[in-house]
Amino acid sequence: MTDVKMTVNGQPVLGQVEGRTLLVDFLRTDLKLTGTHVGCDTSQCGACLVHVNGAAVKACTMFAFEADGAEVTTIEGMAEPDGSLSRIQQAFQDHHGLQCGFCTPGMVMSAAALLKETPKPTEAEVRAYLEGNICRCTGYHNIIKAIMAASGQDVSAAVA
Amino acid sequence: MYAFEIERPTTIAEAVAALAADEAQALGGGQTLIPTLKQRLAAPETLVSLTAIPEMQGLCMSDEGALCVGAATTHARVAAEAKAFPALAALAGHIGDPAVRNRGTLGGSLANNDPSACYPAAVLGTGATIKTNAREIAADDYFQGMFATALEEGEIITEVRFPVPTTASYQKFLQPASRFALVGVxxxxxxxxxxVAVTGASEEGVFRWAEAEAALSADFGVEALAGLAVSPDGMIADLHGTSEYRAHLIGVLTKRAVAAAI
Structure with a gap:
């Protein structure tokens, strides 16, 4: 077992991990942050997407030890300090950007990474950025719409 | 996964020392190796992470005008920073998906030498130099078949030097499930x-298409490729495409690459 130290959602955390402990398992099992989901466990679906030092990564394809010293943000860290939903989360609710909700943590984290890089993305840019996030319910249209709306763009005319 | 120890050295010398241990294996961004470990297709005793070594990170221009990329530089960083070599930036920016590009590294891709990976095409297509902790290897000597390279046990790629071309283009026919190249030129x-370097097609991994190189060196235009074709013999055949289909795609993508480069 190896000691790891990182900052998760602004809070310093300490833990002990095996070499093979995945970041997603450390978050879910050790830190009880179960908002980060394991969908496929094969790097395909993006349900486990978190930010490590500001970059979107699949937490199922990174070892916890590799995040030693890093700043990690999970879906639990996305709400506003007063507990209200963030702009992106609110847009997912407003535009019905989820059905079963399983992929949603990854979608929101992906959307946040995209909007940091590209504050006003085109629809094509949103779709391209989400190529590593799989949703089996929505058909993506409302997810795209929610992200476009969260970026401050008018989606009233968008076809759902 | 089988259990293993993991180390994160911060210098190349420490990494080389750690890799001298029995059953030690280098870990780049892990976007291929971690799924491989999950399937228990590899059982190292120690993984030596190469992503915390500052001297293996980042891009610079050499005195000879080559673009030098540290082997632990992520695809995302190459996509954002390789402005001196736009075709390379574009290639890096279309590997996998954004999260994969934030972890995957140039050195990891080359050490693995997946027959459908994108980077080997750029390295062979530019005649790049692969610098390791021990020596420099010419691209023409480095790739030795599917998943096979000139690297010795415990040898680490530290940097790749790409001679910057006058013009270049990489054309990838996407295999949309894996996001690898079905064929890339x-x-x-x-x-x-x-x-002209081709990935995704041959059972021997990335290769140079000599006839197209000769024709294009004489006359750099799409017309120069008229009548040239690659034999389907030795091309990969799987459920995504027959060997004939892949051989056909090489011609199509080479023409597209020339058209895009002009």
Whole structure:
């Protein structure tokens, strides 16, 4: 077992991990942050997407030890300090950007990474950025719409 | 996964020392190796992470005008920063998906030498130099077949030097499930001639298409490729495409690459 130290959602955390402990398992099992989901466990679906030092990564394809010293943000860290939903989360609710909700943590984290890089993305840019996030319910249209709306763009005319 | 120890050295010398241990294996961004470990297709005793070594990170220009990329530089960083070599930036920016590009590294891709990976096409297509902790390896000597390279046990790629071409283009026919290239062609024009490297097609991994290089070196235009074809013998055949289909795609993508580069 190896000691790891990182900052998760602004809070310093300490833990002990095996070499093979995945970041997603450390978050879910050790830190009880179960908002980060394991969908496929094969790097395909993006349900486990978190930010490590500001970059979107699949937490199922990174070892916890590799995040030693890093700043990690999970879906639990996305709400506003007063507990209200963030702009992106609110847009997912407003535009019905989820059905079963399983992929949603990854979608929101992906959307946040995209909007940091590209504050006003085109629809094509949103779709391209989400190529590593799989949703089996929505058909993506409302997810795209929610992200476009969260970026401050008018989606009233968008076809759902 | 089987249990293993993991180390994160911060210098190349420490990494080399750690890799001298029995059953030690280098870990780049892990975007291929971690799924491989999950399937228990590899059982190292120690993984030596190469992503915390500052001297293996980042891009610079050499005195000879080559673009030097540290082997632990992520695809995302190459996509954002390789402004001196736009075709390379574009290639890096279309590997996998954004999260994969934030972890995957140039050195990891080359050490693995997946027959459908994108980077080998750029390295062979530019005649790049692969620098390791021990020596420099020419691209033409480095790739030795599917998942096979000139690297010795415990040898680490530290940097790749890409001679910047006059013009270049990489055309990837996406295999949309894996996001690897079903076939990919890198065409690069230099004052000394044209190089054409093909990935995703051959059972021997990335290779140069000599006939196309000769034709394009004489006359750099799409018409120069008229009548040239690659034999389907030795091309990969799987449920995504027959060997004939892949051989056909090489011709199509080479023409597209030339058209895009002009």
């Amino acid at each position: 890198f065409v690069a024009q230099y004052p000394t001639g044209v190089r």
